[in-house]
Structure formats: structure tokens, C-alpha cells
Amino acid sequence: MEKIMGEVIRGFTLSLLIVNCLFYPSASDSTDSFLFGGCTQQKYSPDSPYQSNLHSLLTSLVNSATYSSYNNYTIVASTQSDVVYGLYQCRGDLAIPDCATCVARAVTRIGSTCSQTCGGAVQLEGCYVKYDNATFLGVEDKTVILKKCGPSVGYNPDAMSSRDAVLAGLSGSGGAFRGVGSGNVQGMAQCAGDLSFVECQDCISEAIRRLRSDCGTADSGDMFLGKCYARYSTGGAHADSKAHDKSSNEGEKTFAIIVGLLAGVALLIIFLVFLRRAFGGEGK
Numbered sequence: 091m092e093k094i095m096g097e098v099i100r101g102f103t104l105s106l107l108i109v110n111c112l113f114y115p116s117a118s119d120s121t122d123s124f125l126f127g128g129c130t131q132q133k134y135s136p137d138s139p140y141q142s143n144l145h146s147l148l149t150s151l152v153n154s155a156t157y158s159s160y161n162n163y164t165i166v167a168s169t170q171s172d173v174v175y176g177l178y179q180c181r182g183d184l185a186i187p188d189c190a191t192c193v194a195r196a197v198t199r200i201g202s203t204c205s206q207t208c209g210g211a212v213q214l215e216g217c218y219v220k221y222d223n224a225t226f227l228g229v230e231d232k233t234v235i236l237k238k239c240g241p242s243v244g245y246n247p248d249a250m251s252s253r254d255a256v257l258a259g260l261s262g263s264g265g266a267f268r269g270v271g272s273g274n275v276q277g278m279a280q281c282a283g284d285l286s287f288v289e290c291q292d293c294i295s296e297a298i299r300r301l302r303s304d305c306g307t308a309d310s311g312d313m314f315l316g317k318c319y320a321r322y323s324t325g326g327a328h329a330d331s332k333a334h335d336k337s338s339n340e341g342e343k344t345f346a347i348i349v350g351l352l353a354g355v356a357l358l359i360i361f362l363v364f365l366r367r368a369f370g371g372e373g374k
């Protein structure tokens with residue numbers, strides 16, 4: 091009996107894995123691409139209260155992303171050193187289901203990148219996740235985390251004025267998420283949801299100032315600071331291909347869900363037949 095249950099459990103775990111693979115075929119989905127990650131040096135000990143608090147925190151983040159594009163959590167503990175703080179922030183133009191998928195992927199990524207470290211952070215295209223045992227919630231942080239400038243296109247007055255218009259638009263429009271386009275330049279800026287309006291404005295201004303000074307005449311620039319970022323990119327063709335990606339991804343997703351459901355039904359039938367054999371056989 092124990093052996094049979096072992097087989098059943100093993101078979102079922104395998105089925106779940108297969109279904110999972112079928113459900114998530116578009117690993118290259120643009121909102122899930124990896125931008126950066128980092129971990130603290132300090133590690134926690136396995137099976138410690140901190141570890142279980144961290145698991146609760148990450149679970150809360152993943153769950154919360156199914157209904158909100160930003161949230162923060164603090165898992166309190168009797169000992170101060172076991173307290174864990176965390177937040178996630180989805181890109182402002184992301185629909186909630188995509189936000190949820192992104193945060194789940196980011197949490198998985200943190201788990202594999204930051205093995206048993208007290209703190210860690212991951213930025214994917216569509217979302218940001220961070221946790222630590224020292225509080226960082228509500229604290230403005232303008233440390234440069236990622237700076238990337240595209241190839242310089244030389245001085246082109248039209249391109250420069252489009253870019254400057256986009257950067258000016260980004261710094262001028264208030265709000266935690268900003269998207270601006272001018273000519274064939276697109277720009278985007280966002281703060282983590284824990285910053286106040288004034289802090290957010292200050293952080294984004296700093297990111298834009300650095301983009302201007304560091305990326306010169308580059309055709310694209312990404313400036314990620316601790317609690318905000320500003321980015322721009324040039325090229326209508328690029329933007330068109332992005333829009334195309336999105337719709338074909340939508341189709342792929344629907345297809346994947348249908349295949350996943352069919353596979354699920356098939357596996358359920360196999361499982362039931364297996365159960366009948368296993369237990370029917372034992373009765374004889």
C-alpha cells in the first residue's frame with residue numbers, strides 16, 4: 091500500500107511538472123526578461139525562523155500580485171533579527187495577470203540567484219522584487235544599480251530633440267509611472283510604490299539627469315536607481331516589433347493554456363485508470 095501511494099505521488103508530481111512546462115512555454119516573454127539581480131553577502135542558516143519567515147514573505151508577494159501592482163510586507167518575529175521586509179512593484183502599464191506571472195517568475199529567480207542570503211533583489215522587464223532583513227521600505231535610494239547606454243548615433247538634431255522632449259516629458263509628468271513618446275523615441279520612468287510623491291519626483295529627476303550626462307547621444311539608455319528608473323529607446327521599427335510580439339504572445343498564451351488544459355484532462359484520466367488498476371488489483 092505504501093509503495094503504491096509512493097508511485098501515485100511520484101507519478102502525480104511528474105504530471106504536475108509536465109503541465110507546468112506546457113503552461114509556461116514563452117519563457118522569452120518580454121516582460122519576464124531578466125535585467126539584474128543582487129544578493130547580500132550575509133546568509134541565514136537553513137531551517138531557521140528567518141527562512142520560514144522569508145518563505146511566508148515571498149508567498150505573500152506572489153499572492154498579492156494577483157490583485158495589486160504594488161505591495162509591501164513585513165513579517166514580524168519575536169526576535170528582531172528574524173524580521174523580514176519585502177516589496178514588489180510591477181510596471182505601471184502591465185495588466186494584473188501579467189504582473190502576477192512576472193512576480194512569480196522574479197521570486198523563483200531570486201530563490202535560485204540568492205541562495206540563503208539575508209537579502210536579495212531581482213528586476214525583470216515587467217517587475218521588481220526585493221527583500222531584506224534590514225528595512226528599506228519607504229526609504230528613497232538613488233544608488234545606481236544598472237546603467238546601460240545603447241550605441242551612440244552621433245549628433246543628430248532631430249533625434250536629440252525627440253530624446254530631450256521625451257526626457258523632459260518624463261520628468262514633468264507626475265505620478266509613479268510615466269510613459270512618453272516623441273518622434274520615434276519612447277521613454278518610461280517609474281518609482282517603487284513606497285516612495286512619496288516628492289521622493290519619487292526627486293529620484294526620477296536624478297535618473298534622468300544621469301541618462302542625459304552618461305548616455306550622451308546614445309540611441310537608448312536605461313538608468314535603474316535603488317528605488318526608481320528612467321529609460322528611453324529609439325526606433326519605430328523596434329516599437330512595431332514589440333507590439334507584434336505582444337499580440338503573438340497573447341495567441342501563444344491562449345494556445346498554451348488550451349494545450350495545458352487538454353494535457354491536464356489526459357493526465358487526470360491516466361491517473362484515474364492507474365488508481366483503478368492499483369486498488370482494483372489489490373482487491374483480488
Ligand SMILES: *[C@@H]1O[C@H](CO)[C@@H](O)[C@H](O)[C@H]1NC(C)=O
Nearest residue numbers: 132133134170171208223224
Ligand atoms: C541581518 O542578518 C544578518 C545575518 O544573520 C545579521 O548579521 C544582521 O545583523 C541582520 N541585520 C539586521 C538589520 O537585523
Ligand SMILES: *[C@@H]1O[C@H](CO)[C@@H](O)[C@H](O)[C@H]1NC(C)=O
Nearest residue numbers: 161162163227228283284285
Ligand atoms: C506598506 O503597506 C501598508 C499596507 O498595505 C501600507 O499602509 C503602507 O503605507 C506601506 N508602506 C510603504 C512604505 O509603502
